Amino acid sequence: MENARGVLLLSHVGFSFMEDLVGTVAARGLRSCVLSSLPEPQHQESRPGALADLADDVRVTDGHVLTERDVEEHLDRLAAAGVRVLCCLTVWEGYRHLMALANARLGVPDLDEKQVLGLRDKLTLRNRLADAGLSRGRASALTPETLAAHRDGDGRYFVKPVSGIASFGTFPLTTGTTWADVERIAAEAHADTVYASAFTTGRRPEPGVDFLVEDYVPGQEFSFEVVVVDGEPYVVAVHEKCEVTETAGTVLENACVSPPTSLTREETAAGIHWVTDVLDVLGLRWGCFHVEARHAPSGWDLIEVNPRVGGSLISPSVAALTGGPGLLDLWLDSLLTAHRPAGFRETLEDLSYDADGTARSGNATFFRVFFADPGTIRAVGLNDDLPLRPVVSHVLLKPGDVVESSSREVFLGQVLWCMDRADREAVLPELLPASERAIEIVYGTERA
Known part of the structure; x- marks a missing residue:
């Protein structure tokens, strides 16, 4: 195995798009090295074996959550075994900072840990963009007092975890919302083996879930799939969420279409320009981003900036649109070519939206x-x-x-x-x- 070249893939409880990621790595003639946290009890017998059949190298830790030490020790282990790890990749947002730390050690241009954690702190992010004139809403920490004040006011508001995932615990504030409702959702999150670690914000020393309350963002919902290479953003797809269901405890994103059906080319161009400004203000010079936004007659506004590919079928949708690479392909290639990105940038230019809002692809999904x-x-x-x-x-x-x-x-x-x-x-x-x-x-x- 001496001088074998590989990619380190971080898996949460044995999953996190591993089949797709291993296939993407293998297609480039590279070894897939999987570091996974311990699966849930019902998958502990089957999933490690399935990963071993899938990947070239697999290590499963004793805990349900990967740590910085796990990643450091595994990189040492791979180096000692003669594997040259070219980069690290994960789609699990709770490990995105670990991916950043690994890539920093490997010398691969990427976001740094502080930037990742800043994006995951949705309270600070909302107000930072509002200060920059890129969001019309503001957010506050949710407490029994702020909940009552907002609930009894005249405006429309939305509640979400300060740091969360999968729309867990996100819902519009109503006159019937109580602090007991928030405590119940927080208890569910804390007890959830898969999701609990994704709610860590660094705001409290003990485990728990912090919530925010923010001005409701009106309009139709969209997502921009963006790859940023050395400060240059490329919007490779725009998805319109043509069905979104807001329930008492979460938001279900039921269906998406791309390119959008309800935007004019000029409105799409304005969205691309707005996304570019958001990324610039936040200093995001490298990475793959799933930027969720809403469009209303008043313009574009933010839902959140995810420092990763979108979930569900976003990456296969991009592959169908391009007739070739999906978003996972593009994210991996951006890491593998980061030191000499000229050829990859040409590929992105051929696939991406023009600044005037024109989609290059003749396909729709x-x-x-x-x-x-x-x-x-x-x-x-x-x-x-x-x-x-x-x-x-x-x-x-x-x-x-x-x-x-x-x-x-x-x-x-x-x-x-x-x-x-x-x-x-x-x-x-x-x-x-x-x-x-x-x-x-x-x-x-x-x-x-």
């Missing part, structure tokens, strides 16, 4: 994400009777699985379609309602 209700699943599967064949379909749960009631989204599955952009106006009106039954599920009589 639509995908739907399915969330499970509480209960025991009796049967689940794909529906073959659809107006357009999917290009990607995943069913993530199986008969016998029990879904508990929770304040975080529980993924059931996801399905992606691709079409010529010129045909979209004819295809989408039929596909949109039909797609709601793309995954069929039957629950048992006993509900959780």
Whole structure:
């Protein structure tokens, strides 16, 4: 193995897009070196073996959360084994600072740890952008006093964890919201093996969840998929969230279409310019970003800046749009070429939106994400009777699985379609309602 070249992949509890990431690394003729935290009890027998079959090198730690020491020791171990690690990559946002630390040690240009933690502190970030004139909203720490003051006021407000993931505990503030509701969601987050560590903000010495309350951001929701190379941002896709459901405990993002259907080219151009200004103010010169925003007649405003690829089918959607690389491919290539990025920048220029809001691709995509209700699943599967064949379909749960009631989204599955952009106006009106039954599920009589 002497002088073998590889990529360090950080996995949370055995998952985190490992199949996709290992395939992306292998396609470049590189070794995939997986460092994973301990899976949940129900996966501890099966998942380490599955990772061993998948990757070239696998190490699973004794804890459910990776630490800086785990990463440092594994890099030492790989170096001693003769593996030349070229870069580190993870899609788990809770480990994004560990990826930054690893890349700093490896000499790979990336965000630094402080920048990552700053992006994950949504309270400070909101007010920083408001000070810069890039957000019309402001945020405050949520306490029993600020909750009561905002709840009893005349404005519209939104509650979310200061640092969170997967829309866990994000919801619009209503006159019926109580501090007990917030404490219940915080307790769920703290007790969740998978998600608990993602809520750490550094604001408190003991484990816990801090919440913020912010001015409600109006408008239709979008996401910008951005790769930044040496200070130059490239918007490779814009997704419109054509269905978003706000519930009492979370926000479910049900369906996305790209390019957007409700934006003019000029509005898209204004969004690209706004995103560029946001990244510039924050000093984000390297990385892959999933920038969530809303557009209203008053202009563009921020939901959050995620220092990673978007979840669900965002990366495969980008691959379908480009007819080639997905977002994971582009993020990995940005790291592998960071010291000599000229050729990669040409690739990005060919794929990305023009500054005037023009999309380069002649393709369009639509995908739907399915969330499970509480209960025991009796049967689940794909529906073959659809107006357009999917290009990607995943069913993530199986008969016998029990879904508990929770304040975080529980993924059931996801399905992606691709079409010529010129045909979209004819295809989408039929596909949109039909797609709601793309995954069929039957629950048992006993509900959780």
